[in-house]
Amino acid sequence: MQISLSKQPLPGFPTLFPVFQDDHTDARLSQIAAVSGLEKSVLESLFRGEAKETLPLPGSSGTLWLLGLGKKTGFREVRNALRSFSHRNKSRLPEGINIDIQGIETHAEAMLNGFLLGLYELGQHKTEEKKPLLLDQINLVSEAESPDIQSFITRAELTAASQIRVYDLVNAPANFLRPEDLGVRTTELGTEAGFSVRVLDKAALEAEGLGALLSVGRGSEFPPVLIVAEYTPELPDSESLPLIALVGKGVTFDTGGLSIKPSTNMHWMKSDMAGAAAVIGTMDLVARLKLPVRLLGVIPATENCVDSHSVKPGDIIRSYSGKTIEVIDTDAEGRLILADAVSYAIKNYQPDVMVDLATLTGNCILALGYHAAGLFTQNETLASRLSAAGDICGERVWRLPLWDSYEDELNSDMADVKNLSGKPVAGAITAAKFIEAFTGKHPAWVHLDIAGVAFSDSEFASQRSATAWGVKLLSSWIEGIAAGEKPYI
Ligand code: BES
Ligand code: ZN
Numbered sequence: 001m002q003i004s005l006s007k008q009p010l011p012g013f014p015t016l017f018p019v020f021q022d023d024h025t026d027a028r029l030s031q032i033a034a035v036s037g038l039e040k041s042v043l044e045s046l047f048r049g050e051a052k053e054t055l056p057l058p059g060s061s062g063t064l065w066l067l068g069l070g071k072k073t074g075f076r077e078v079r080n081a082l083r084s085f086s087h088r089n090k091s092r093l094p095e096g097i098n099i100d101i102q103g104i105e106t107h108a109e110a111m112l113n114g115f116l117l118g119l120y121e122l123g124q125h126k127t128e129e130k131k132p133l134l135l136d137q138i139n140l141v142s143e144a145e146s147p148d149i150q151s152f153i154t155r156a157e158l159t160a161a162s163q164i165r166v167y168d169l170v171n172a173p174a175n176f177l178r179p180e181d182l183g184v185r186t187t188e189l190g191t192e193a194g195f196s197v198r199v200l201d202k203a204a205l206e207a208e209g210l211g212a213l214l215s216v217g218r219g220s221e222f223p224p225v226l227i228v229a230e231y232t233p234e235l236p237d238s239e240s241l242p243l244i245a246l247v248g249k250g251v252t253f254d255t256g257g258l259s260i261k262p263s264t265n266m267h268w269m270k271s272d273m274a275g276a277a278a279v280i281g282t283m284d285l286v287a288r289l290k291l292p293v294r295l296l297g298v299i300p301a302t303e304n305c306v307d308s309h310s311v312k313p314g315d316i317i318r319s320y321s322g323k324t325i326e327v328i329d330t331d332a333e334g335r336l337i338l339a340d341a342v343s344y345a346i347k348n349y350q351p352d353v354m355v356d357l358a359t360l361t362g363n364c365i366l367a368l369g370y371h372a373a374g375l376f377t378q379n380e381t382l383a384s385r386l387s388a389a390g391d392i393c394g395e396r397v398w399r400l401p402l403w404d405s406y407e408d409e410l411n412s413d414m415a416d417v418k419n420l421s422g423k424p425v426a427g428a429i430t431a432a433k434f435i436e437a438f439t440g441k442h443p444a445w446v447h448l449d450i451a452g453v454a455f456s457d458s459e460f461a462s463q464r465s466a467t468a469w470g471v472k473l474l475s476s477w478i479e480g481i482a483a484g485e486k487p488y489i
């Protein structure tokens with residue numbers, strides 16, 4: 001897709017006019033009246049500017065589309081209005097389109113990002129010939145002389161491209177994305193975007209002693225891997241930059257193992273690697289933006305399947321940290337593989353700050369619904385920075401406690417810890433407490449439970465599909481660190 005910025009619309013192509021429903025509407029409709037040759041009063045009678053409302057009008061040099069942005073001016077609302085427009089109209093768009101951003105340039109990133117996301121094609125496995133997308137040029141139109149607009153455009157475009165890579169990974173069915181495939185895909189992206197990737201295979205995991213990851217992987221013929229990705233910018237003082245570790249749960253399919261899940265909606269569990277995909281997408285984006293930070297991505301990737309070799313309820317396993325774990329429920333596999341991944345990251349890399357993302361518990365969905373991810377940390381600075389970044393971009397987080405009084409739930413009679421509390425309450429918190437036990441009291445660790453936000457119902461698909469949740473949140477937070485914010489105490 002070619003993306004340009006110019007003072008005049010490209011002739012012969014339609015022009016989209018996004019319009020807020022506020023005190024800006026009046027001036028905007030006057031502008032549209034002038035180019036359309038229609039009376040402003042006529043426009044006012046046809047169009048109110050409500051979110052996602054569209055009005056096509058004939059114009060002398062191509063169709064004009066009015067698109068309502070509604071009253072709210074948040075990043076998410078603006079992005080979704082444009083995404084909705086391009087999603088609904090992609091099959092009828094010609095080779096080029098103008099988007100008039102005059103007077104609303106500060107929303108350029110949200111608008112272009114949404115427009116590009118709306119062009120995403122889910123039906124990649126359909127065999128029926130489909131109408132190809134003709135559109136290959138988007139021209140943003142503004143007379144403003146601000147150098148910021150070009151940087152908004154670059155960020156919108158690179159962010160959409162990384163988010164679409166995440167859609168592809170999370171939407172991929174388990175038979176198209178095995179744990180090893182996730183390693184191959186990350187390696188390919190690393191080569192394209194500029195970060196290095198090592199994939200520890202089963203033999204390496206055995207040699208290094210990642211017993212928790214190996215135990216979850218035992219029930220599958222497709223072996224587990226640990227993916228380790230590193231991004232260091234090409235700068236003279238790069239070694240002195242802060243090291244940010246991102247850890248993502250990469251369960252490419254979660255049957256529950258021998259503690260098997262009910263079959264209704266089990267197909268959703270192809271998305272149990274959405275944390276891993278968010279880590280990969282964020283690394284991809286940060287590397288392409290060439291941000292001045294060091295990033296480490298650690299992804300434990302495995303299937304959780306049923307087999308005579310599967311780990312059994314009651315088994316005791318030895319994790320990478322040396323701690324022994326009594327496996328009460330094999331469906332609580334995410335915390336097992338994260339235990340190994342966080343202790344591997346800390347022992348081998350000593351990151352300054354560490355965020356793990358995981359589709360970890362149904363209980364987090366019970367607490368927060370599909371509106372926010374659960375955020376767990378003992379670090380006040382990190383909690384407020386991530387909450388603020390989430391409020392701005394619309395990928396919201398809500399903090400839940402990590403008090404020590406929850407810890408007793410994890411005491412095992414036979415091993416150092418057990419992977420499931422005996423009580424049917426506070427499951428998202430006890431899962432977070434379990435992971436915390438493997439962080440060695442790291443002062444700047446955050447856990448994000450993304451079970452409710454990573455794979456959702458939306459107007460863009462008839463069934464649940466990937467949201468790429470986390471890429472925008474983490475990349476905006478990392479941009480703050482790149483600009484000099486101290487992310488930790
Ligand atoms: N992958 C699931 C959590 C999940 C549930 C993600 C729904 C997305 C949507 C996780 O591995 C799991 O099975 N968790 C169990 C934990 C329980 C056994 C303590 C759960 O939430 O039921
Ligand atoms: Zn599970």
Ligand code: ZN
Pocket residue numbers: 251254272331333334359360
């Ligand atoms: Zn799971």
